[in-house]
Amino acid sequence: MREVAVVAFAQTRHTDHDEGLNEPELISPVINEIKERSGLSRFGFTCSGSCDYLAGAPFSFVSALDAIGAWPPISESHVEMDAAWALYEAWVRLQHGDIDSALVYGYGKSSQGDLREIMTLQLDPYYLAPLGLDQVSYAALQANALGADPDALREIVRRSRADGRANPYALDLPDPGEEGYEVRPLRPSDVAPITDGAAAVLLAAGDLARELAEHPAWITGIAHRIEPHYLGIRDLARSASAADAARAAGVDKGPVDVAELHTQFSHEELIIREALGLPPDTVVNPSGGPLAANPVMATGLIRIGEAATRILDGSAGRVVGHASSGPCLQQNLVTVMEA
Amino acid sequence: MGNRCAVIGVGQTKYQTKRLDVSIAGLVREAALRALEDAELTFKDIDAVVIGKAPDLFEGVMMPEAYLADALGAAGKPMMRVHTAGSVGGSTGLVGASLIQGGVHERVLVVAFEKQSESNATWALSTHLPFNASLVVGAGGYFAPHIREYMRRSGAPDHIGTLVAVKDRQNALKNPYAHLRIPGISREMVESTPMLWEPIRYLETCPSSDGACAMVLAAEHKVTGTPAWVHGTAMRSEPIFRADRDTVSPQGGKDCVADVYRQAGVSDPRREIDVAEVYVPFSWYEPMWLENLGFAGEGEGWKLTESGATALTGDIPWNASGGVLSANPIGASGLIRFAEAALQVRGLAGEHQVDGARRALGHAYGGGAQFFAMWIVGSEKP
Numbered sequence: 001m002r003e004v005a006v007v008a009f010a011q012t013r014h015t016d017h018d019e020g021l022n023e024p025e026l027i028s029p030v031i032n033e034i035k036e037r038s039g040l041s042r043f044g045f046t047c048s049g050s051c052d053y054l055a056g057a058p059f060s061f062v063s064a065l066d067a068i069g070a071w072p073p074i075s076e077s078h079v080e081m082d083a084a085w086a087l088y089e090a091w092v093r094l095q096h097g098d099i100d101s102a103l104v105y106g107y108g109k110s111s112q113g114d115l116r117e118i119m120t121l122q123l124d125p126y127y128l129a130p131l132g133l134d135q136v137s138y139a140a141l142q143a144n145a146l147g148a149d150p151d152a153l154r155e156i157v158r159r160s161r162a163d164g165r166a167n168p169y170a171l172d173l174p175d176p177g178e179e180g181y182e183v184r185p186l187r188p189s190d191v192a193p194i195t196d197g198a199a200a201v202l203l204a205a206g207d208l209a210r211e212l213a214e215h216p217a218w219i220t221g222i223a224h225r226i227e228p229h230y231l232g233i234r235d236l237a238r239s240a241s242a243a244d245a246a247r248a249a250g251v252d253k254g255p256v257d258v259a260e261l262h263t264q265f266s267h268e269e270l271i272i273r274e275a276l277g278l279p280p281d282t283v284v285n286p287s288g289g290p291l292a293a294n295p296v297m298a299t300g301l302i303r304i305g306e307a308a309t310r311i312l313d314g315s316a317g318r319v320v321g322h323a324s325s326g327p328c329l330q331q332n333l334v335t336v337m338e339a
Numbered sequence: 340m341g342n343r344c345a346v347i348g349v350g351q352t353k354y355q356t357k358r359l360d361v362s363i364a365g366l367v368r369e370a371a372l373r374a375l376e377d378a379e380l381t382f383k384d385i386d387a388v389v390i391g392k393a394p395d396l397f398e399g400v401m402m403p404e405a406y407l408a409d410a411l412g413a414a415g416k417p418m419m420r421v422h423t424a425g426s427v428g429g430s431t432g433l434v435g436a437s438l439i440q441g442g443v444h445e446r447v448l449v450v451a452f453e454k455q456s457e458s459n460a461t462w463a464l465s466t467h468l469p470f471n472a473s474l475v476v477g478a479g480g481y482f483a484p485h486i487r488e489y490m491r492r493s494g495a496p497d498h499i500g501t502l503v504a505v506k507d508r509q510n511a512l513k514n515p516y517a518h519l520r521i522p523g524i525s526r527e528m529v530e531s532t533p534m535l536w537e538p539i540r541y542l543e544t545c546p547s548s549d550g551a552c553a554m555v556l557a558a559e560h561k562v563t564g565t566p567a568w569v570h571g572t573a574m575r576s577e578p579i580f581r582a583d584r585d586t587v588s589p590q591g592g593k594d595c596v597a598d599v600y601r602q603a604g605v606s607d608p609r610r611e612i613d614v615a616e617v618y619v620p621f622s623w624y625e626p627m628w629l630e631n632l633g634f635a636g637e638g639e640g641w642k643l644t645e646s647g648a649t650a651l652t653g654d655i656p657w658n659a660s661g662g663v664l665s666a667n668p669i670g671a672s673g674l675i676r677f678a679e680a681a682l683q684v685r686g687l688a689g690e691h692q693v694d695g696a697r698r699a700l701g702h703a704y705g706g707g708a709q710f711f712a713m714w715i716v717g718s719e720k721p
Contacts (some may be wrong), residue, residue: 001442001443046576051395051401051402052394052395052396052401053395053396053401057396058393058394058395058396058397058463058464059394059424059706061422062424062579062706062707062709063579063580065576065577065578065579065709066578066579066580066581069578070576070577070578071577071578071581071584072577072590072594073575073576073577073589073590073591073594073595073711074575074576074577075573075574075575075576076423076574076575076576076710077421077423077430077433077434077574078421078422078423079419079420079421079422080395080402080420080421080422081402081404081419081420085419085420088419089419089434089437092437092438092441092443093437093441094441095341095440095441095442095443096341096437096440096441097341098341118401119401121395121399121400121401122400122401122402122403122405122406123405123406124364124406125363125398125399125400125403125406125457126362128406129400223417224417224418225415225416225417226404226405226408226413226414226415226416226417226418227408227414227415228408228409228414229405229406229407229408229409230409240415241415244415325402325405326402326405327405330405330408331404331405331408331418
């Protein structure tokens with residue numbers, strides 16, 4: 001495949017409340033940051049990820065074009081998925097060989113609605129959604145299936161929040177204290193916080209990548225897989241789709257210094273860690289991960305951006321960025337990046 | 340453009356107001372199975388699935404690719420969901436083609452659908468982001484002023500829209516999948532229907548349809564049967580609120596078509612393209628797009644329509660299938676244009692086949708006439 005690298009990453013300082021910014025206002029600063037840092041004002045391809053249901057209106061991505069300054073008209077596409085899949089689409093487009101750069105962005109304002117209830121609407125509309133099974137409840141089903149050690153979950157939350165406090169872009173959340181159950185066995189701190197935010201990544205191919213970054217984060221493998229929707233026919237304690245994607249992306253072909261995992265519930269970290277076959281010495285979610293900031297639809301892209309940052313700043317040699325979608329980790333994307 | 344790519348299978352459902360006999364999953368599976376049957380393949384032969392549809396609010400299912408993975412045989416494979424407003428069907432085809440052109444996969448299933456009967460699209464289109472005033476009801480309310488401006492600029496007579504409405508419905512009578520099949524369709528009939536959004540009458544607008552369309556795309560070494568080769572692909576987008584953009588003949592459309600013509604080596608589309616399937620949801624968009632796509636000079640598109648050149652018997656048939664005016668499962672409508680273009684160059688369009696069609700344009704647009712997706716397919720290997 002053609003050599004393609006992440007050469008720049010920008011994100012908002014995510015908030016746990018609505019700051020009164022509309023979507024274009026949220027995106028504008030991160031796009032401008034990418035343009036300033038790269039010196040590029042036009043890109044060969046642009047792709048974004050977002051979800052109409054967060055805004056509660058159709059075509060919520062349309063106004064984003066005003067924020068990115070799509071004039072003269074640009075070659076552009078959009079996925080109604082986490083922007084990690086927009087990055088995948090852009091990576092594929094770069095494989096054609098006729099363009100050298102691609103801008104990818106994603107954004108979400110989950111403060112505007114009831115995320116837990118909204119996520120119910122991604123279930124089968126005839127047999128599952130009418131039951132009212134909400135996002136935290138189906139995640140709890142999975143946590144139960146895993147039979148996770150409560151102390152291990154507690155430690156994941158404590159570590160994520162501490163790392164998040166050290167990350168200027170993540171939320172400032174205290175160490176977990178005494179708390180009841182949200183839905184047993186998950187406690188409120190096991191659930192990713194409501195977050196507003198946006199992120200952007202610049203991909204570049206070959207010589208342009210070497211020109212734009214001192215240490216480009218070369219994508220040596222990227223793959224995604226989906227598995228059946230119905231929770232009853234899956235082994236919820238395992239993630240077959242994450243394991244398949246990891247194999248296809250070649251995670252096991254070398255050491256993994258850092259892995260940023262799109263785990264919106266503490267128990268998911270245990271499942272994804274195992275599915276990806278991460279060595280024990282891999283540092284997981286040093287940014288704090290989704291448990292410290294979860295701007296839905298950008299969270300997966302941020303994992304790739306955060307992992308890439310460790311290569312861009314010269315502190316790591318081989319990293320993994322993971323993104324997920326669908327109920328109980330139904331769909332997973334794995335990116336391996338190397339210095 | 341990358342590696343060569345071809346359409347080797349096409350499947351469509353019957354388009355109609357309500358498909359109460361199938362679920363959403365049943366609907367997309369029907370189209371997918373027909374495309375696989377056409378390609379003489381099964382789900383096992385497919386490497387990846389790309390699905391597209393217009394806003395999730397149209398059915399009330401958020402990110403439905405999660406739920407539809409099982410019905411489309413996608414479990415264990417990569418699956419992507421595309422959404423680029425009304426152009427989404429076209430974009431879905433292009434994202435699928437891109438996976439082959441980029442050398443990532445060998446056989447890709449692309450599917451697009453809308454099941455409008457599950458909800459109310461006009462209502463869903465009239466809900467706006469917080470803090471934005473809604474000034475229009477539905478897409479017709481948005482596009483009618485653009486049409487009036489076209490009429491003012493070009494001096495086109497009032498009856499041109501009626502001609503398109505009649506011509507496309509006459510073509511639909513030859514297409515078994517079309518939603519609106521109106522025997523005896525005539526100018527008098529169209530002119531007797533109520534004015535919805537001046538100058539758009541009831542029969543000058545597209546119907547609300549349930550339906551799905553699917554295609555199997557293949558890399559060169561996996562081509563079987565009668566292929567439609569992809570000669571050019573392009574997408575363009577422009578901002579909706581840019582003050583000086585021309586909404587009557589958008590720059591994005593001109594740039595997009597120039598890109599596909601360049602890739603396909605087309606310099607005179609009227610002569611070099613044999614048939615075009617173009618997204619015409621309101622009758623007047625035929626003359627408007629004739630100009631935007633370079634088939635006629637500025638202000639001259641309506642004359643081409645009036646002369647009968649775009650009829651099935653004309654020298655450049657537009658929408659031989661009956662087009663969006665005869666079936667509009669919104670999210671699928673763009674992919675249907677792409678698929679019908681492919682059927683024409685494969686010689687498999689049945690009763691609405693244009694004799695000797697060797698090169699065809701598929702076109703889709705969306706948003707505030709700001710998103711464009713196009714491809715050119717041909718019977719010859721590029």
